[in-house]
Amino acid sequence: MYKKGTVSRARLLISCPEKPGIISTVTNFLLEHNANIVHFDQHTTDPQAGIFFMRIEFDLEDFDSSFEKLEQDLPALGRDYALDWQLNSNEKRKRMAIFVSKMNHCILELIWRWKSKEIPVEIPMVISNHVDLKEEVESYGIPFYHIPMSKETKEHAEQKALELLKGEIDFIVLARYMQILSPNFISKYPNQIINIHHSFLPAFVGANPYVRAFNRGVKLIGATAHYVTNDLDEGPIIEQDVQRINHRYTEEDLKIAGRHVEKKVLAEAVSWHVHDKVLVHGNKTIVFA
Amino acid sequence: MYKKGTVSRARLLISCPEKPGIISTVTNFLLEHNANIVHFDQHTTDPQAGIFFMRIEFDLEDFDSSFEKLEQDLPALGRDYALDWQLNSNEKRKRMAIFVSKMNHCILELIWRWKSKEIPVEIPMVISNHVDLKEEVESYGIPFYHIPMSKETKEHAEQKALELLKGEIDFIVLARYMQILSPNFISKYPNQIINIHHSFLPAFVGANPYVRAFNRGVKLIGATAHYVTNDLDEGPIIEQDVQRINHRYTEEDLKIAGRHVEKKVLAEAVSWHVHDKVLVHGNKTIVFA
Amino acid sequence: MYKKGTVSRARLLISCPEKPGIISTVTNFLLEHNANIVHFDQHTTDPQAGIFFMRIEFDLEDFDSSFEKLEQDLPALGRDYALDWQLNSNEKRKRMAIFVSKMNHCILELIWRWKSKEIPVEIPMVISNHVDLKEEVESYGIPFYHIPMSKETKEHAEQKALELLKGEIDFIVLARYMQILSPNFISKYPNQIINIHHSFLPAFVGANPYVRAFNRGVKLIGATAHYVTNDLDEGPIIEQDVQRINHRYTEEDLKIAGRHVEKKVLAEAVSWHVHDKVLVHGNKTIVFA
Amino acid sequence: MYKKGTVSRARLLISCPEKPGIISTVTNFLLEHNANIVHFDQHTTDPQAGIFFMRIEFDLEDFDSSFEKLEQDLPALGRDYALDWQLNSNEKRKRMAIFVSKMNHCILELIWRWKSKEIPVEIPMVISNHVDLKEEVESYGIPFYHIPMSKETKEHAEQKALELLKGEIDFIVLARYMQILSPNFISKYPNQIINIHHSFLPAFVGANPYVRAFNRGVKLIGATAHYVTNDLDEGPIIEQDVQRINHRYTEEDLKIAGRHVEKKVLAEAVSWHVHDKVLVHGNKTIVFA
Structure with missing residues (x-):
């Protein structure tokens, strides 16, 4: 299993108007940031024209640098895809x-x-x-x-x-x-x-x-x-x-x-x-x- | 157990203003009428001045004559004690x-x-x-x-x-x-x-x-x-x-x-x-x- | 309602082999001892030849003397009718x-x-x-x-x-x-x-x-x-x-x-x-x- | 909403040993096949070395041709990534x-x-x-x-x-x-x-x-x-x-x-x-x- 102190769990919440490929976009982004997805939940109020909601719980090795990188890069992703997002980790109660x-x-x-x-x-x-x-x-x-x-x-x-x-x-x-x-x-x-x-x-x-x-x-x-x-x-x-x-x-x-x-x-x-x-x-x- | 055809189950529902001895009165009455109590439920809205509710489920041997006798004698009991009562049996659906x-x-x-x-x-x-x-x-x-x-x-x-x-x-x-x-x-x-x-x-x-x-x-x-x-x-x-x-x-x-x-x-x-x-x-x- | 200090609630538990008139016997006994029944629960494992269980919750005015009288008289009732009984009150935790x-x-x-x-x-x-x-x-x-x-x-x-x-x-x-x-x-x-x-x-x-x-x-x-x-x-x-x-x-x-x-x-x-x-x-x- | 007859719902079940990027891989694949994801569920028995399970419910326009294409292309995806998969649609009960x-x-x-x-x-x-x-x-x-x-x-x-x-x-x-x-x-x-x-x-x-x-x-x-x-x-x-x-x-x-x-x-x-x-x-x- 994980070595204590080197891995931490974080959570990303996303909501946006329904659009094609949103799951791929976000999971690709997390993959590039070395996030290992543990739980993935999703909901849409209407698959054609509704609001899309997503909660991803993931593990990060080398938490300090990885999380910092995520925090840096998320705003651009949010802007490009018009996402409301929120990023939290177990490190900060x-x-x-x-x-x-x-x-x-x-x-x-x-x-x-x-x-x-x-x-x-x-x-x-x-x-x-x-x-x-x-x-x-x-x-x-x-x-x-x-x-x-x-x-x-x-x-x-x-x-x-x-x-x-x-x-x-x-x-x-x-x-x-x-x-x-x-x-x-x-x-x-x-x-x-x-x-x-x-x-x-x-x-x-x-x-x-x-x-x-x-x-x-x-x-x-x-x-x-x-x-x-x-x-x-x-x-x-x-x-x-x-x-x-x-x-x-x-x-x-x-x-x-x-x-x-x-x-x-x-x-x-x-x-x-x-x-x-x-x-x-x-x-x-x-x-x- | 019972011989089929000779025993039947009946139910007596009673409500009245709370009064002392009401349970004794009714159970004595049933005892005199050879009723064997199977289930007894009771509720009072207030033990001092409330309404008293009672449901008694009982078996009767020689159902036809016993039930008839009950039906005859209940009205007098009801009058004497100001009871609302209702008598039913499994014989009549x-x-x-x-x-x-x-x-x-x-x-x-x-x-x-x-x-x-x-x-x-x-x-x-x-x-x-x-x-x-x-x-x-x-x-x-x-x-x-x-x-x-x-x-x-x-x-x-x-x-x-x-x-x-x-x-x-x-x-x-x-x-x-x-x-x-x-x-x-x-x-x-x-x-x-x-x-x-x-x-x-x-x-x-x-x-x-x-x-x-x-x-x-x-x-x-x-x-x-x-x-x-x-x-x-x-x-x-x-x-x-x-x-x-x-x-x-x-x-x-x-x-x-x-x-x-x-x-x-x-x-x-x-x-x-x-x-x-x-x-x-x-x-x-x-x-x- | 009750005047504080003069009324207390007590509970009588009874079990015995099923016998006719047991409810009447016990409720008559309580009536004679000025007990005002608040809750009455009963169960029988078999109305013909089973074991009969009863729990009666009741109020007693002049608790001290009434309860003492109950405690004195219950053993005889128990003997006469072969009852297992237990008497408790809210006064004693x-x-x-x-x-x-x-x-x-x-x-x-x-x-x-x-x-x-x-x-x-x-x-x-x-x-x-x-x-x-x-x-x-x-x-x-x-x-x-x-x-x-x-x-x-x-x-x-x-x-x-x-x-x-x-x-x-x-x-x-x-x-x-x-x-x-x-x-x-x-x-x-x-x-x-x-x-x-x-x-x-x-x-x-x-x-x-x-x-x-x-x-x-x-x-x-x-x-x-x-x-x-x-x-x-x-x-x-x-x-x-x-x-x-x-x-x-x-x-x-x-x-x-x-x-x-x-x-x-x-x-x-x-x-x-x-x-x-x-x-x-x-x-x-x-x-x- | 959808025009009747042109859109149908399908389901893809996947299980495989846990591996990085599996969600991206599959959702990219579905995106390329014009599948609009409606429900996405996922579970892993252990995020490091466990088994990964996924259920995706999606809508397909032009169902007949789209579904056929999916059926054709899934085996290769399965082989490449060592996936167990199962594809079903509401069209076939x-x-x-x-x-x-x-x-x-x-x-x-x-x-x-x-x-x-x-x-x-x-x-x-x-x-x-x-x-x-x-x-x-x-x-x-x-x-x-x-x-x-x-x-x-x-x-x-x-x-x-x-x-x-x-x-x-x-x-x-x-x-x-x-x-x-x-x-x-x-x-x-x-x-x-x-x-x-x-x-x-x-x-x-x-x-x-x-x-x-x-x-x-x-x-x-x-x-x-x-x-x-x-x-x-x-x-x-x-x-x-x-x-x-x-x-x-x-x-x-x-x-x-x-x-x-x-x-x-x-x-x-x-x-x-x-x-x-x-x-x-x-x-x-x-x-x-």
């Missing part, structure tokens, strides 16, 4: 900020998967509008910032958060953060804010989904991880799952059962995002899971 | 009418489970607003009635259907019947009409759920079997299930994948209804599955 | 010992559900044959005992564990404890030791199930929680679940995916055990979940 | 023989998916060791051959079947066919015979899996579709799924519940086989579903 309120089930699942190396990120900070989780978060060596938030202070509080985040993080996870972010805030991180909604969207958009699920008498409850846009609970869905319930479940039981779906769905969405497996197309996602 | 339009996947699943004795019913008739399935239905020896329906003829057509059904059937299954029944029709069969909606309600209430699921980019599609009320797609949910999909599914693929969830969910809801396992409470169901 | 080796995913899930009050137990101690998890366990205020174990020291080590446990705990959870307990040890806690096996039993009994699942090319991996008996991986199964995988999963990926099934399956089995929802019948369980 | 015994649930599901165009095959014949399903199969216009089989007549009966099949079919589905095929028979259709086993393999290999599942007290039952090899129930697994059960299920109930898993799992495996989505590697499959 994404930096994830977590926003929480009072509930700890989602953030603890993320932290556990981070510590067990299942989600390879850095966590430069946790931001919360409450102090409840401060001690627990700090016990993992993660900086915790308390930014109180009310209707009146929202603009100011978001400004403070943006300053903390600036240049320090790559994406944000709302791990049961019970505040609605402003369009201004969201515009700073397009398709880089992941939220967990505690229902099977589009059912029960908005507040108190478990109470409404209880009142409607559904037989399954669910959770949805999605990118945040200005339309509440309408952003591109990354992952969803459900849990069977029955007539014996009280509202409280729904919340308890739901926690386990929420933490699983959010953690998987975050893992896919971190591994560059999620591409956004309009209000939908392509997930090369 | 429920009679099911099926309403269809053009698609055959749901009705064929019901027919297969009927022929394989998984759903022990009689099927006195199928009613359709199209002729497409006439030959197929009749090949199973089931009478097929074609009642065309348009906006203008709806009242007349429903009247015709009601005349056909009157006294001949116990409940109705809408097996992808693409017409909305009038309040007048529905009032004749309260909680006795089962519909299959091709989405995970309350997501995508109304028309074209698969198209809307495609456009929203959900990661799971579902189906919902529910009793029909005057509020479209708002009746008590009996069963729901989902099927995982991904970005490769076209609208057409969603419809195809959805058919298998629809037929399964509908068949299970019908089976539970036939076995008296579904009790309705307001807009919700208690399912003793 | 079960005491759970956890055995671990090096992996923390299962124990952390148990600890989280304990801290969030989802699993209402006391955890008097964690015992491990390694020191790896000492600091983490103690950070939750739980005593941690390191008892090294090798083939040679096994008898002595188990003796030491038994002394620590004696009188201090009610049941034991093996949360990925990588040692096989001796028949002598197991005999001290019959149907009171819960193990998580990392496969969908009876597939892949024994060591290295993920490696063997990988080699066999299965499309689902699973986990099984069961009571421990002297026959390795053959004890009564409490809960099982599976996770879909595909050809891209390496052996390492199977282990990672499996962890999430393991922790969920074990936590649910433990929760049911704690709530007295699991009855054992021979090598099988009845789970009133 | 695979021919499927179905073997059954007495149970009809699996074959009816296949027939329904065939009639609804979900599984695009031809069904030249059904062969059975019983006459029970003759009338039902023939009602769909499918020739039915009854070949009785006993220990003594097995060799002769298989010979008769082989003669019927020869040149008429491409693959065989054992839709609950309760006979074990001989190595001689199997050798004629390597990786072209699909069986449905009524358990979650490798649990309950061999006879009476539901009885054994009942006795073991499992909480999920399953079904497994696999290619038939000389080792009973040991062939490459194509698909598996499970169904939750509980202590109330009798052996008979397990069989009934199992039927629905069996028919679904088998139909999906057959559909994938028909669409060339299954590649075999040793005793495992790669499924590009």
